[in-house]
Amino acid sequence: MAFWIKVCYIRSMKVLLQLCFCFISLFCFSQQAKDVDFKSAKVHVEIQPTIKKVKGQVAYTLDILKAVDSLYIDAVNMNIKNIELIQIHQQGDPEFLNFECKNNTKQLIIYYAFKQDERYELRMEYVAHPRKAMYFVDWVDGVDTVPIENNIKEIDLRKQVWTQGQGKYTSNWLPSIDDMNDKIEFDLSITFKKGFDVITNGRLTHKETQDSTITWHYDMEQSMSSYLVALVIGKYDKKIKHSKSGIPLEMYYYPEDSLKYEPTYRYTKGIFDFFEEEIGVPYPWQNYKQIPVKDFLYAGMENTGTTIFSDSFVIDSIAFVDKNYVNVNAHELAHQWFGDLVTETSGTHHWLQEGFATYYALLAEAFFFGDDYYYWNLYQYVQELLVQEKSGQSSSLLDPKSSSTTFYKKGALVLHLLREKIGNSAFRETVKNYLLEYSFKNVRTEDFINEAENLSGKDLSGFVDRWLKDKTFYIDDAMESLEKSTFIQEYLMVDCEIASSKCITYLNSGISDESKEKVITQNANLIKKEHFKNSVKVRQAIARYLVEIPKELKIEYESLLNDKSYLTVEFALYNLWTNFPESRGAYLRQTKGMVGFRDKNIRTLWLTLALLTSNFEPENSQQYYKELRDYTNSRYDFNIRMNAFKYLSMIKACDQPCKNNLKQASTHHVWQFSKFARQLLKEFN
Missing domain, CATH: 1.10.390.10 (Neutral Protease Domain 2)
Known part of the structure; x- marks a missing residue:
């Protein structure tokens, strides 16, 4: 039987009146999930990242629970064509139906006398240029590295595509159902250029290679809400472990971050096994994947079987002390039961x-x-x-x-x-x-x-x-x-706002690090030389709260620069530089090669202090300034850029190239960063 190409049209005033009533009331389709059950979706998308374009085809299978005269698909600002509605008979050939439809800026509405207890298939082709939910990072066509600051150096472009549905936004790139009460079994196929990994929900069944592209085919066995459909495209390596129950745990990382794999994913298998035991219900999906991405909007997102998380949590063993992925890791994994299942x-x-x-x-x-x-x-x-x-x-x-x-x-x-x-x-x-x-x-x-x-x-x-x-x-x-x-009893017992001999002895006692930090927070003047022999966490509290350093504690305080904690070093470097001007050069030379977290917390501070320190490597001052300004460029992670903008503003050194980068930052997709940039622009104006 030949396929009918159905063009949307509206033939009667009755339909027009129905449309008006629906949009005025805003409740016309609120009960769709009770009347219509979307069962499965076969999806194929082709993504053209340099022009931020998605071209796709979708075929939905749906059951009618109660006779209705219309149904809808959420589709934001999409050009939809070649729509077909087919009734699937238990016996005999499928029947291609005549219908009417409306494609507005938010939905595709199908008008037809749908019969109760019957199954239908809805097919369509579409083109979208998503303004949210799908993000295109670092795409400059044909370019993999970008010269920064007059060709002083080049940085690699991250080149990623990733999604964030967050409740109701998947319909910006995929015609779907925003209502999380309708759960659908999605099978996705994605066509993308060679040289990239394509990761989505479900199990990778096979890949088809074309001249310049690869089509990746994924299968989901169970149904899920549309907002949990996820997609990541980038360049990754991965390691796979298996849970006690045999579930494959796929952990992705950037090829250059192989040494950060273990501290980033530390305890992952243990968390997974703990949850299956503690919750008492087996993990409900085929596999579990975790993928870091650049400039993610949140810490992480629990897409079904496919957690996407911010690459700021890709860390080394030193960073693990202060900022690790364990809590986010466990939180998003727990959502696989509580939120996804x-x-x-x-x-x-x-x-x-x-x-x-x-x-x-x-x-x-x-x-x-x-x-x-x-x-x-x-x-x-x-x-x-x-x-x-x-x-x-x-x-x-x-x-x-x-x-x-x-x-x-x-x-x-x-x-x-x-x-x-x-x-x-x-x-x-x-x-x-x-x-x-x-x-x-x-x-x-x-x-x-x-x-x-x-x-x-x-x-x-x-x-x-x-x-x-x-x-x-x-x-x-x-x-x-x-x-x-x-x-908690011990912690609440500590009260050292007024100095006492008891409070001094607390810092050398066996009470918890948290209680000792409370002592330091309440009264940093109690700190003596012997208190620097405490744990890394307590020493960090000293670095954070003892900002006016007595001369008799200078040597002990300087030892904090050797701690295996990027936060401790950051606090200690700034406080030492502030308190002892005569030793600034020595502190800068000692910490010259340190970078810190992924946001370069130590390096950006170091560059700022180097620029402010008179007679410190004057021959390199221009190079240091350009490096700090480079970090405001859009090719860097927004956290690095924020640090650079903050310091350049503080030393009143944000020149025109810096301000141009700040203007670009004011439209960034991470709202906290764009808000920061807009506020800073106001201060400059």
Whole structure:
């Protein structure tokens, strides 16, 4: 049977009136997920990164649960053509149907008398130039390196394409369903130029090689919400480990970062195995992939089986002390159960995703770092929530407009308190039953609470009213729970705002590093020579808070420049340079080759101090200035650029090329960075 090419048209005033009513009411299609079940999607996309273009074909299979006269696909600013609607009969050939449609700037709407309990297929071709959800990083056609600052040096272009659906944005590059209540089994094929790795959800089944491109074919076995469809294109190496249950764990890294693979992915397999044991439900997907990308919008994103995370977490062993990927790693992995396997019905129940992921990440970290670590972080959550309460910004956990602090931190605390209330055994059984009952479905808070009541035999209505519905944060109740920890008791006991011999001895005692840091925070003047013999974390606190350095502590303080902590070195270098002008050259020579984190925290500070230090290598001052200004260029990570802009502004040395780069930064896709750039531009003007 020949394929019909169906052109969209509207033939009657009746249809026009239907359209008007739908868009005026804004509720016309709100119930689609209850009436129409999109089952699967066969997707092929071809991406042209230099012109930010996506060209694709999609074939959706869908079941009609209740007779309707229309359905829609979310498609933002897309040119859609060659649309076909086919009824799939149980017996006989598929039937190509006549229909009417409307392609506006947000949706493709199909008008047809759809019959209950019948299956249909919807096919289309489309072209998109996504303004969000898909990001094209460092694409200059035919160029792999860019000369910086009058050909002084060249830097490699990262050249990536990556996506971030975040709830409802996938429809900017793929005609899909923004409503997370409709779960679809996606199989994706992506055509891209040779020399790049293409990574998406599911299992790579095969690759087809053409003259200049490769088509990568991926298969997903289970359904998921459209916002969890993900895509990364770049140049990577990877290592694969297997969980105890046999799940392949694919860990990607840039080829030049092979020595950073281990510290970046430290504890990954252990976290995975811990979750399967603690949660009691096997990992629900075929495999698990983690891919770092440049200039990501967030720390990480839990796309189904495919976590994308910021490459600022690609670290060496020294950086691991101060800034590691462990928490983000565990948080995004926990989402594979809480958010991906079971998904909120709406923002009202957002804590079921973020609160659970935060809580289970903390459990995983406690497994490796101990119970004190667990209680310390819960205590930090409580302090954040207390600040929110005192500022009048506290809100209900069931308020869809609540802050991240509420959804993440209060959500995790509520789970801790619930576990105490119903007992460990009942809590674990509740979570297990909840996940099994609602696998690949959408959930509300009452679904989870009902499971908890059934398993524990307790009436939780009062708990729900107090901790989920009430916007008040009950600090006394929270602290009563935390003070069951002797570690927290010890920390709260410390009070050294007034100097005392007892407080001095604390710093040489066996109390926790956190308690010692509290002493230093409250009264840095208590620090003596012998206190520099403490752990790296305590020495870091000394570097951070002892900013006016007594001469008798100069030698001990200088030893901080040798610590295996990039933060300690950064604090110590600045404070020593400020306190002892006569030794500035010596400090700069000692730290000359240090770079620090991926954001070059030590190097950018070093360049700034070198420029401000009279008679320090005057023959190199122009080179140092150009290097610092180079770091404002768009080819560098936004964190590096932010540091460079900050220091150039501080020393009033942001010249016209710097300001040009700042203007470009003001339109960057990372909103925190663009906001920073706009504010700095205002200060210059």
